[in-house]
Amino acid sequence: MKAIHILLEDNSQWPGYSFGADISTSGELVFNTGMVGYPESLTDPSYRGQILMCTYPLIGNYGVPNQEISKWGFSRNFESTQIQASGFIVSHYCEQWSHWKGEKSLGDWLKEENIPGVTGVDTRSLTRHLRAAGTMLAKIIVNETPEWYQPQDHHLVAQVSCTEPHIYGSGSKTVALIDCGAKNNIIHQLLQRDCTVHVVPWDFPVHQHDFDGIFVSNGPGDPRHCAQTIQHLSICLQRNKPIFGICMGHQLLGMAAGASVFKLKYGHRSQNQPVIEVGSNRALITSQNHGYALDHHTLPEGWSCWYENLNDKTCAGIIHRSQRFCGVQFHPEASPGPTDSSHLFSRFRELVEQCS
Incomplete structure (x- = not known):
């Protein structure tokens, strides 16, 4: 895995490794404390413009399910037609996944959707930092350094x-x-x-x-x-x-x-x-x-x-x-x-x- 880092607007830096798309991004960094549900969360339109971090340490262990289209034409396993979050940060990405409904790995899905993923991050420490200082902007820097993206300025x-x-x-x-x-x-x-x-x-x-x-x-x-x-x-x-x-x-x-x-x-x-x-x-x-x-x-x-x-x-x-x-x-x-x-x-x- 390629070594990359996360830069917060207070200039603090957090190292990690890329497991998604090899692109840089920026957005508002937020954390979710749920143990499961990353396919639904990543496709939730409410996460548009945000970089999502999971506090649960093991993410990706059940892979990504298939669409499972209902009789009304909607997916039962995803909340929209695409990943809405700008990036995904985890403590430990499980490359070996297993689930009877699984179709692909989380890493492959992120690459297909052109979304960067970061693993090997001390998410406990980073979450405590956000709880103390408040939600802030962040950049996932893979190659080039992107401009800051402030979701509040956009409709x-x-x-x-x-x-x-x-x-x-x-x-x-x-x-x-x-x-x-x-x-x-x-x-x-x-x-x-x-x-x-x-x-x-x-x-x-x-x-x-x-x-x-x-x-x-x-x-x-x-x-x-x-x-x-x-x-x-x-x-x-x-x-x-x-x-x-x-x-x-x-x-x-x-x-x-x-x-x-x-x-x-x-x-x-x-x-x-x-x-x-x-x-x-x-x-x-x-x-x-x-x-x-x-x-x-x-x-x-x-x-x-x-x-x-x-x-x-x-x-x-x-x-x-x-x-x-x-x-x-x-x-x-x-x-x-x-x-x-x-x-x-x-x-x-x-x-x-x-x-x-």
Whole structure:
């Protein structure tokens, strides 16, 4: 393996070895503490513009699965059609992989997708560095030194969203899924609940159409770039059609109501984030992947914090006390992660049914 290094914006350097594409890259360095799920994470559009580091020490030991296309035409094993992360950093890359669904090695997949991978990195030390100093920009330097890439300066949602509407399924209720970088499994969850899903671009005027419900997806980058989405949702809030948001969708819903967001020091990216339903003792273990959070103190009258993150007490969900509007910061579709909160899709479907 070729010796390379990682350069952080504070000028600290971390040595490693290349096991992916032999190219340099830059982006925002973030860490995920999940033990499994690297195929889903790497293809999650929320990682666009970021270099992903896994804290679990052994990565690649089950290889990369095949597409396994569902009857609706989506892969069951990947969350989009390509790797979205700009680079991948691990402690130990397992060259010898084994899994009955495996099709190729992680290294071969990264090379096919032209994504650099770095192994032999002291990820424990690097993660502690990021926890202390906060998320920062990084470069993976293989040959030439790339320019710094600041994701906050780019409209990443516009890069990953569809460019025209697509219709999936033939369910009894029509749901508009605002695609800010929607994961495949979100679409699957809605289709499995007797919905006809209209996947529409991030800036689509949903308020001009008569859908039975509106679902706002996850997505990458700073939600404040999505001014048109926020404007359209604010008009939809004047009606009583059900609206549900996931991750960035939750933030956009809150901003449409009048709340504000802030950037977390190092984000929440793992499959074991505990949240509690405010006002009850019901706790859930959730999958999360976000660098921004909604400031629930800025929510207007009529709105409440629905779920709270038990690690840092940030808002993990909002709900309107009298209307059919709600959102969660976590991922009830999981993929990867626990399915403790998958019932929230059924809750949204029930709200759509009640409104009809």
